[in-house]
Amino acid sequence: MKNAEIARIFQEMAEMLAFLGENPFRVRAYAQAARTLADLEAPIEAVAAQGTEALEALPAIGPDLAAKIQEYLHTGAIQAHARLAQQVPQGILEVLRVPGVGPKTAKLLWDRLGVNSLETLQAALASGRVRGLPGFGEKKRRHLLENLALAETAAQRRPLGAVLGQARALLEQVRAQPGVVQAEVCGSLRRYRETVGDLDFLIATEKPAEVLAALVRLPGIADVEAVGENRATVFLQGGLQVDFKTVPPAAWGSGLQYLTGSKAHSIKLRTLAQKQGLKLNEYGVWRGKARLAGEDEEGVYRALGLPWIPPPLREDSGEIEAAQGGRLPRLVTLQEIRGDLQVHSRWSDGKASLLELAQAAAKLGYEYLAVTDHSQSLKVAHGVPLDKVQARLKEIRQVNEQTGGKPYLLAGAEVEVLADGSLDYPEKVLRGLEVVLVAVHSHFHLSRAQQTKRILRALEHPAVHILAHPTARMLGVRKELEADWEKIFRRAQALGKALEIDGYYDRMDLPDTLARQAGGMGLLFSLSTDAHQLDHLRFMELAVGTAQRAWLGPQQILNTRSLAALLDWLRAVRG
DNA sequence: GCCGTTTTCGGCCCGACTGTTTTCAGTCG
Numbered sequence: 001m002k003n004a005e006i007a008r009i010f011q012e013m014a015e016m017l018a019f020l021g022e023n024p025f026r027v028r029a030y031a032q033a034a035r036t037l038a039d040l041e042a043p044i045e046a047v048a049a050q051g052t053e054a055l056e057a058l059p060a061i062g063p064d065l066a067a068k069i070q071e072y073l074h075t076g077a078i079q080a081h082a083r084l085a086q087q088v089p090q091g092i093l094e095v096l097r098v099p100g101v102g103p104k105t106a107k108l109l110w111d112r113l114g115v116n117s118l119e120t121l122q123a124a125l126a127s128g129r130v131r132g133l134p135g136f137g138e139k140k141r142r143h144l145l146e147n148l149a150l151a152e153t154a155a156q157r158r159p160l161g162a163v164l165g166q167a168r169a170l171l172e173q174v175r176a177q178p179g180v181v182q183a184e185v186c187g188s189l190r191r192y193r194e195t196v197g198d199l200d201f202l203i204a205t206e207k208p209a210e211v212l213a214a215l216v217r218l219p220g221i222a223d224v225e226a227v228g229e230n231r232a233t234v235f236l237q238g239g240l241q242v243d244f245k246t247v248p249p250a251a252w253g254s255g256l257q258y259l260t261g262s263k264a265h266s267i268k269l270r271t272l273a274q275k276q277g278l279k280l281n282e283y284g285v286w287r288g289k290a291r292l293a294g295e296d297e298e299g300v301y302r303a304l305g306l307p308w309i310p311p312p313l314r315e316d317s318g319e320i321e322a323a324q325g326g327r328l329p330r331l332v333t334l335q336e337i338r339g340d341l342q343v344h345s346r347w348s349d350g351k352a353s354l355l356e357l358a359q360a361a362a363k364l365g366y367e368y369l370a371v372t373d374h375s376q377s378l379k380v381a382h383g384v385p386l387d388k389v390q391a392r393l394k395e396i397r398q399v400n401e402q403t404g405g406k407p408y409l410l411a412g413a414e415v416e417v418l419a420d421g422s423l424d425y426p427e428k429v430l431r432g433l434e435v436v437l438v439a440v441h442s443h444f445h446l447s448r449a450q451q452t453k454r455i456l457r458a459l460e461h462p463a464v465h466i467l468a469h470p471t472a473r474m475l476g477v478r479k480e481l482e483a484d485w486e487k488i489f490r491r492a493q494a495l496g497k498a499l500e501i502d503g504y505y506d507r508m509d510l511p512d513t514l515a516r517q518a519g520g521m522g523l524l525f526s527l528s529t530d531a532h533q534l535d536h537l538r539f540m541e542l543a544v545g546t547a548q549r550a551w552l553g554p555q556q557i558l559n560t561r562s563l564a565a566l567l568d569w570l571r572a573v574r575g
Numbered sequence: 576g577c578c579g580t581t582t583t584c585g586g587c588c589c590g591a592c593t594g595t596t597t598t599c600a601g602t603c604g
Contacts, residue, residue: 060576
């Protein structure tokens with residue numbers, strides 16, 4: 001799958017064109033095309049195979065960029081990109097990562113001082129050679145010098161689950177400030193994107209300046225980048241950027257819409273408003289000077305002739321058209337989840353006992369919990385050896401007796417898919433378990449054909465129910481497996497088996513785009529946390545968020561079913 | 576470079592903040 005590679009090339013081209021002072025709309029066209037590629041569910045190769053018309057049907061892809069995509073797929077490079085790279089020194093792209101340095105500043109520094117890397121930028125700033133350049137005063141020099149250190153962390157995106165707790169804690173502090181009427185975390189966090197670049201707080205208040213002045217002094221804030229009448233930008237210790245945006249309480253709804261984005265979704269909404277003779281901004285929906293909406297988000301969408309669109313759908317990936325056509329999906333909610341279908345106990349590499357897990361699940365109101373310890377050959381995770389399998393089953397039964405089956409522990413395992421696709425326990429052992437997950441934890445670099453064959457073989461084993469964290473990717477650590485996912489999804493569908501959406505924060509696997517593709521094919525999903533300790537059970541929120549981004553409703557989620565219905569399904573899969 | 580119940584050419588979302596400017600350019604979200 002070349003989507004990410006081509007997206008990166010288009011993004012670089014956008015940055016280089018901006019540096020060269022090209023038409024900003026042309027720059028934006030490349031950046032939008034990059035986003036289209038990055039968000040595309042299907043492999044771009046598959047789209048291209050259907051012909052140039054199919055490529056041009058993608059948003060922000062026209063004849064020129066379609067040809068460049070074809071060129072890359074045929075030759076492995078794009079000549080126009082190479083030509084730009086000859087005109088723009090390599091290090092300019094990293095200089096552009098420094099907050100406060102945009103294309104104009106980078107060009108000026110290159111033309112006048114030969115700045116072509118973070119090192120030469122540092123030298124130019126520290127030596128004071130920048131003084132006298134147009135627009136460069138002492139404040140700006142010091143400001144950029146400070147921001148140099150942020151070039152790496154500021155541009156970096158972090159797993160959603162790694163910042164969610166921090167964001168919620170900060171939200172409590174924001175809400176506690178005098179003068180704050182309402183506050184919410186918006187941005188990609190509210191949309192449940194798998195990674196977030198910053199935290200965006202919306203604050204309704206009558207006294208914005210006072211509130212912002214107090215907020216930028218909260219503990220944990222390392223650096224104040226900017227603070228004005230309506231907005232402030234700070235960096236937390238650790239480098240995470242936080243934006244505080246205030247609106248009057250009467251503009252709460254339009255503020256939520258504005259700050260939640262995505263950018264592409266908002267741009268399309270504003271264009272839609274224009275066509276109706278309206279204007280949409282963070283303060284409301286306007287016809288001339290008359291404000292038609294803004295109090296709440298529902299009203300904002302209603303004024304544009306649309307039903308409210310849930311944040312996880314707001315990516316300009318068909319949701320506005322679906323809303324116009326009355327075809328928005330009814331999304332699954334966290335409240336509908338009746339149990340967790342992958343957790344680990346002390347029998348393998350988990351920290352909690354079976355009883356502790358059952359008690360924690362009871363607190364969450366779950367009806368059931370699948371305990372799925374690793375199988376024997378995953379030594380690093382202390383996979384349960386064959387001679388311990390029966391003892392483990394016995395303890396599961398004991399806990400169920402002790403708790404009266406509330407919640408009911410399902411005896412399960414996360415079974416290794418070996419290199420050839422065979423499974424890590426004999427069939428008799430697998431048949432003795434109520435739920436069997438299969439998962440890849442090794443041999444990540446097989447060829448696409450071999451990997452596909454291996455996964456299909458595992459899936460086809462008659463005792464298997466669920467393919468766990470199918471792509472085996474780890475955010476920021478390991479890429480997705482190379483495999484023919486469409487083929488795997490089709491086979492799973494035919495076999496009546498389920499795919500997992502693993503909400504563990506650095507897995508988030510299936511990823512939203514693949515889950516949406518599989519969902520469109522009618523597949524069934526199992527949501528899980530892959531918990532290895534009690535507080536990991538909270539990651540169900542991330543699994544549900546991912547399912548929502550995949551447009552999935554409760555009927556497609558296995559663990560919205562009652563225990564009886566789930567047990568029926570588990571038995572039926574085995575025929 | 577893309578796109579079309581405004582347009583196949585001429586548009587392209589809208590506003591805030593900073594530092595420098597004395598009315599604005601650049602950057603950012």
